[in-house]
Structure formats: C-alpha cells, structure tokens
Amino acid sequence: MINLTKIVAAILVLLALALGGYAWMLSRQAPAAPPPAAAASGNSPAKAAQVKTFPVVVATKPLPAGLAIPADALRVEQLTINPAGAFQETAPLAGRVPVIDLGEGSPLLEGQLVSGLALRVAEGERAVAVKADEVMGVGNKVQPGDFVDVFLMLKSDSKDIDRSQARLLLSRKRVLAFGSASVDGLPSKTDKNAGAQQQRAEAARTAVLAIPVEDVNRLTLAENSGRLLLALRNPTDMSEPDPKLFAELPTALQPLAPKPGEPRRPPLEGLDRAQAGVTTADFVTGGKPDSIRTATVVPRTSAPRAEGQRGGGLKVEVIRGDRSETINY
Template sequence: MINLTKILAAILVLLAIALGGYAWMLSRQAPAPVAAATGPAAAPTKAKEVLVYPVVVAAKTLPAGEAIPADALRVERLTINPAGAFQDASVAAGRVPVIDLAEGTPLMENQLVSGLALRVAEGERAVAIKTDEIMGAGNKIQPGDFVDVFITLKSDGKDVDRSQARLLLSRKRVLAFGSASVDGMPSKSPDKAAAQQAQRNEMARTAVLAVPVDEVNRLTIGDASGRLMLALRNPNDMSQPDPKLFAELPTALQPVSSKAGEARRAPLEGLDLAQAGLTALDLSTGGQGSNVKPAAVEARAVAATANRRAATGTGTRGGLQVEVIRGERSETVNY
C-alpha cells in the first residue's frame, strides 16, 4: 500500500514537471499569434494608394489675349482632375486665354477663347449684315457656303438712270446664317437632320461673312447706302474679278505724301487701307465723286448762264436753251 502511494506521487510529480515544461514552451511561442493578428490589419493600409492624374498647368504667367507658347505649359500629376482640363500640352499650345492665368494654374477649356472667333482666318474679320429670305437666296444659304455680294444703289425718282447694281465682294465665306453657325454649336434637338431643317425654316435675320479687313469698308458702306444681295455659288468655283481692270477707289483719309528724296510708299493694304476708309460717294461713282455733279445742279447752272446771255442780248434766237447733263450724257432743251 505504501509502495502504491509512492508510485502515484512520483507520477504526479512527473506530470507537474511535464505541464510546467509545456507552459514554458507556450510562453515562448506567444508573440507569433500577435504578429499574425496584426498582419491582416496592416494589409489594407499598404493597398490604399493615392490616385493622381496628368493635368496641363501654366509653367509661367499667361496673359489674356495672347497665344500660349508651347514652352509655357507643363504636365503635372495632381490628385484632382478638373472638368475641362487638358492632359496633353500640345493640344492647348497656341490657344488664347480670356483671363490672366498665374503660374501653376491648371488650364481648362472654359478659360480659353472658343466659338466663332476661332473660325476667322488671320487677316479676316467676321461681319454681320441684315438679311431676309429674298436677300439670302431664299433662305437656302448654310454656314460654310461661299457667296458673292451684289449691291443695288437706287437714286431718287427724278434721276432713275443713275441707279446701279454691281458686284461688291466676291467669294466670301458664310460663317453664320441665322441661328446656324460653323463653330459647331450643339443643337437642342437629338436628331441632327431635324435640327438643320428647323434652322432652315427659321427666318434668318442676319448673315455673318468672313471678309478681309481691307474690304470691310465696302461691305459696311454698301449695307448702309444700298441694298445687298447674296448670290450662292459653288465652292469649287474659284473665279474672281480681275482688280487690274478697274481703278482703285480713293480713301476717305489721304495718306501722308512722301518727302523729297524718300522712296515712294507702297499702296495701302490690310489694316492701313481699312484705317484710310471709304466714302459712300466714291463707292457709288467709282472714285469720280468730286468730278460728277448732280443733274439738278448742272441744270441750274446752265439755266443761270442762259438767263445772263438773254439779258445781255447774246442769247440764241427763239428763246432760252438749257443744257442738262446727266453723267456722260448731255441734252439741250429749248424754252
């Protein structure tokens, strides 16, 4: 009995020693579960990356109204992607800002000149004239067409033979006609064909033409002094009147004469010719306005001369004679 007790005590001691050793081993392996627990929590932090976008920004101050040089732009990677921003600097180069842009400012479409102004070529101006269905070729003109501009100058009822009609401007491009325009304005109608038909049915009140700057005076004076007519022409028809066949019209402002010893100045052209201007009289008479007198003035002058001759007894027998001059025509009337 005593031996059995000793045996059980020895077994319990060994068991206690074994459990102590096992506990010691577990204590040494405790950090591993902690590391495993923190691993999944760190994974989302590493996977969370910041998104960046390529955006064109001003590399230096961009003044309004001046074309943007290519070296004034750079592409930066930003955390924002503004609406209307550019991703390629070459696309924005050459555009013109409407406001001053500071260095580092993202370049956006609404900050640049757009619309019909971009369709006007260098040396041209977009000029609007009044129009109606008859003047506008039955409302069949569309943006992008080419037209000839004719003018009709009507005189008063007493001098009808001085009325004239002639070509004023040749082969001018139509930028806009009524509400339709070549700048590609989006239509409210989802059906493009229906939108074009609606624009045709709408009565056009104005037409915008691309006119060289030195010919704008002709168009504006003609629109104010007479009635214009737009003649639609085939775009493949490149024919133009020969300017060498007609004398140049004098300008409203006379250029400064060349000084002695200076080379003769070249004829005015472009903006200089536009600055010099044009008078309605020279437009209607072909530059001979100062040499052509109205018929009524000529008749009064001749009648006065005839009356003086009759009073002095030098007049023609049988009454007075009045010479009436209309342009190059001369007519003698006996009284």
C-alpha cells in the same frame, strides 16, 4: 515518508508535462505576430490606394489674356484633383488663346480659352454680320460653310431711275453663320435646345461673312446705301474678278506724303487701307469726280428784257449730274 515524496515528485512531473503540452497546443493555434518591418510594408499599399492622382496640364509661367499660348509654357503634372474641362495633353493647347490671365501652376480649363466663331476667322479677315431675309439668302438655302458672291443694288429715286446700278461687290466670301446656325456647330445662345434642322428652317435675320479687313468699309457702305444679295456658288469654283481691270477707290483719309529723300510709299493695304476708309460718293461713282456733281449755278447774261416780257433778263443754268436746265429770272 519516502513513498510520499516519490508520489509528490511524480505528480509534479505529470503536471509539468501537462502544462508543457497545453502550451504547445496554444502555440499551434495562435498566428505568429508579423515583424514590425513587415507590418509597416503592409500598410503602404493601403495608403497609396487612398491617394489617387490625375494628369493635368498646368502653366509653367504666367499666360496673359489675348496672347497665344507657346508650347514651352505647358507641362503635365499629377494632381490629386481632376477639374472639369481640364486637359491631359499639351499638344491641343499650343496656340490657343486664354480669355483671362493665368498664373504659373494654374490648371488650364476649356472654359478659360477662346472658343466659338472667332477661331474660324482667318488672319486678315473679320466676321461681319449683314441683314438677311429669304430673298437675300437664296431662299434660306445658304448654309454655314458655303461660298457666296455679294451683289449690290443701288436704286435712285423715280426721277433718276436710269442712274440705278447693280454690281458685284465681293466675290467668293465664306459664310460663317446664317441665322442661328454657324460653322462651329454651336447653336445661338437663344436656341440652345433647338436642333440644326430646325434652326435652318427658321427665317434667318442675319448672315455672318468672313471679309478681308480692307473690304469691310465697302460692305458697310453698301448695306447702308442699297440692297445686298447673296449668290450661292459651287465651292470648287475658284474664279474671281481681276482687280487690275478697275481703278482703286480713293480713300477718305489721305496718307502723309513721303519726306524729301524718302522712297515712294507702297499702296495702302490691310488695316491701313481700312483705316483710310472710303466716302459714299466715291463708292457709288467709282471715284470719278464728274459722275455726281452738286447743283451748280451758272449765271448767264441775256439780252435786255422786252417791254411786257415776264421775268428778268438773267438766265441761270442749273446742272444736276449730266443734266442741265435753264431757268429765267
């Protein structure tokens, strides 16, 4: 009986040792479970990699359309979106002009800002288009960015051909566009797929010039009264006529006279001069009241008509310009 008990005890000891060894082997093969803190920290980089941000310039306050954007109205924010045409820096946007109202926090896009030929017009100038052809455009050799002199040819009818005139109208004016090519490097909307060389080879129908606003009236009257001619000049040639050698043309609208005690007002300039305008007669004659006179009838009493003489005894002198003609009535 004692021997049987010893045998069972030995078996149990051996079984316990076997189970202990097996458990030790299992513990060597299974990876240790990470602590909860380590597991949480391991998931953070994965989440950060999934949420990507982009630097985008946004408005810090409302930006009205048509007004220049101040530098302090912009900031760069990290957004989860990167819209097409967005900006990553604020420097290129200072001074640009939006074409629509932009709210606070709105991303600024290239399509929302004024672009094209308007940005090439200097302050106090206007872009004006005039009709062009091969002769007027120096054989189509005029290119955007050139400087030209604008000459005017005023041709009278066959009876008064001696009163035709040609003169320099505007000097050293910049060409913004000629035909479908322009200084902004963009083709016209109708020729987007055409190359620059092909555009210049086509016959131009218009020329766009940068004109001081007070001279737009003169250019408009000149185009409608006669024929314009562009004379190409070297851009380094800075010579221009002296305006002090010629009297200013009178304006179509007369400014109000100063009130008693008020100082004398300076001559009209810029937009004020443009609004005052100029008449065709003053433009053609240079403002001389006697250069072009309407037909004037001056009755003259003559001696009594002799018997059998044709016509009445009244003679009328008709004056046309510097010519006079006497007609018997």
